[in-house]
Amino acid sequence: MExxxxxxxxxxxxxxxxxxxxxCLLCHDAPCSKACPAGTNPDKFIRSxxxxxxxGAAETVRLNNALGAICARVCPTExxxxxxxxxxxxxxxxDIGRIQRFVTDFExxxxxxxWEKAKANGKSVGIVGSGPSALQAAASLAMMGYAVEVYEKxxxxxxxxxxxxxxxxxxxxxxxxxxxxxxxxxxxxxxxxVGKKVSMDELKAKHDAVLLAPGYSYGKMLPMFEGNKNVxxxxxxxxxxxxxxxxxxxxxxxxxxxxxxxxxxxxxxxKLLDVANVxxxxxxxxxxxxxxKKELEGAQKxxxxxVDGYVPVACEGKKVTFKHRVINAEVxxxxxxxxxxxxxxxxxxxLGIDLVKGEVDEGKPYATKDPKVWVCxxxxxxxxxxxxxxxxxxxxxxxxxxxxxxxxx
Numbered sequence: 001m002e003x004x005x006x007x008x009x010x011x012x013x014x015x016x017x018x019x020x021x022x023x024c025l026l027c028h029d030a031p032c033s034k035a036c037p038a039g040t041n042p043d044k045f046i047r048s049x050x051x052x053x054x055x056g057a058a059e060t061v062r063l064n065n066a067l068g069a070i071c072a073r074v075c076p077t078e079x080x081x082x083x084x085x086x087x088x089x090x091x092x093x094x095d096i097g098r099i100q101r102f103v104t105d106f107e108x109x110x111x112x113x114x115w116e117k118a119k120a121n122g123k124s125v126g127i128v129g130s131g132p133s134a135l136q137a138a139a140s141l142a143m144m145g146y147a148v149e150v151y152e153k154x155x156x157x158x159x160x161x162x163x164x165x166x167x168x169x170x171x172x173x174x175x176x177x178x179x180x181x182x183x184x185x186x187x188x189x190x191x192x193x194v195g196k197k198v199s200m201d202e203l204k205a206k207h208d209a210v211l212l213a214p215g216y217s218y219g220k221m222l223p224m225f226e227g228n229k230n231v232x233x234x235x236x237x238x239x240x241x242x243x244x245x246x247x248x249x250x251x252x253x254x255x256x257x258x259x260x261x262x263x264x265x266x267x268x269x270x271k272l273l274d275v276a277n278v279x280x281x282x283x284x285x286x287x288x289x290x291x292x293k294k295e296l297e298g299a300q301k302x303x304x305x306x307v308d309g310y311v312p313v314a315c316e317g318k319k320v321t322f323k324h325r326v327i328n329a330e331v332x333x334x335x336x337x338x339x340x341x342x343x344x345x346x347x348x349x350x351l352g353i354d355l356v357k358g359e360v361d362e363g364k365p366y367a368t369k370d371p372k373v374w375v376c377x378x379x380x381x382x383x384x385x386x387x388x389x390x391x392x393x394x395x396x397x398x399x400x401x402x403x404x405x406x407x408x409x
Contacts, residue, residue: 005246005272006166010074010093014052015297016104021050024094027086029046030097032081035084037118038392039383040065042096045103058107061100062114066139067132067177067392069104069162073095075389076261076292092351108176117184121145123406126203128194128351130212130389131159133377136395137211137402142184150186153193153247157214161388163238165269166246182394183366195350204372209402212351212368213377213395216344216358216386222257224315225340231315234258234341236264240271248273255320256280257312258341264295266339271302278304279333285309307331346379355379371405374398 030043043062047059051162061068065214077097085093127134138148158174203210219233240249254275256266259282270278283307310322319334366374376398377391384390
């Protein structure tokens with residue numbers, strides 16, 4: 001029997017996707033497209049699907065979003081395109097995410113090759129990191145004619161995409177998207193940590209521009225949990241479970257601390273691994289919850305216990321004590337494993353940049369004090385959430401800025 005962790009939610013069939021697309025009001029002003037950070041143009045690909053032009057729909061998605069198949073699965077559409085959908089005022093928004101997934105699945109099954117490799121312009125860009133923003137920037141720059149090389153410190157490409165659970169984002173989807181980008185002539189180097197194995201000076205000497213996209217790949221640790229062998233970080237847990245294909249031994253009683261989307265991924269993963277007792281204690285009350293409503297409801301449906309409004313105040317071995325932020329109440333939870341999902345941070349040592357509250361903000365978008373060095377993704381100052389779709393947006397934009405700086409049109 002297939003592991004529940006490995007089983008992706010069913011998508012639309014050719015019949016049901018047409019039915020869903022037919023609900024579209026064909027708005028002239030297309031509020032869904034205006035609300036998409038990546039500019040994937042959902043109004044255009046939905047129209048194509050409505051008239052069964054799946055090839056045209058795939059071209060729209062792929063030409064606007066290098067990670068179209070990934071965003072179709074993990075984008076918080078309820079915050080963006082579906083929130084803006086005019087249909088919301090009638091009954092419910094169009095399920096744009098699943099329509100996009102059908103389109104990109106069709107693209108893969110039909111072995112479509114939409115991108116055209118641009119004529120080389122004689123200039124090169126080195127990219128540090130291989131997360132969503134870096135991959136989008138690599139694709140955009142390659143299609144402008146740049147020779148692009150990506151330097152990834154890990155042995156596998158994808159950055160935080162490799163931390164998203166398999167049931168939400170199968171590894172083969174990530175692999176396929178990267179293979180498409182590689183087909184544009186982008187060269188990928190793994191196991192190369194810039195600042196150690198190769199220096200920034202070397203990269204700047206080799207390339208006309210260097211783009212930094214290290215990502216928020218390290219989990220934070222609260223002081224009271226330091227050195228506790230019963231405590232692990234959420235990002236490490238998610239990475240290891242995915243790498244192991246869901247074959248991961250976990251105690252029957254697990255405590256999760258944190259309430260964002262990463263915490264919900266951890267909680268849901270634990271339940272899909274058949275962990276009997278999963279308790280998530282969250283700083284925010286439900287009215288101010290940061291996690292996606294869909295992810296929260298999914299975790300609760302699987303039987304996870306979510307306790308809101310509590311702050312950890314003490315930890316002794318396997319026992320953690322919490323106090324409520326508002327009312328006079330205290331809760332103590334003892335578990336075989338404690339997983340911290342209290343935020344992430346980037347590692348930029350050796351990259352020659354300074355961060356303020358985790359970001360580079362030099363006034364000029366994506367710029368640094370060094371005119372040859374640019375930034376994108378999580379460390380770039382942006383109004384968008386630190387999500388995959390937000391990364392795609394910054395990757396597209398920084399490619400344009402780099403092109404302008406290097407004399408492009």
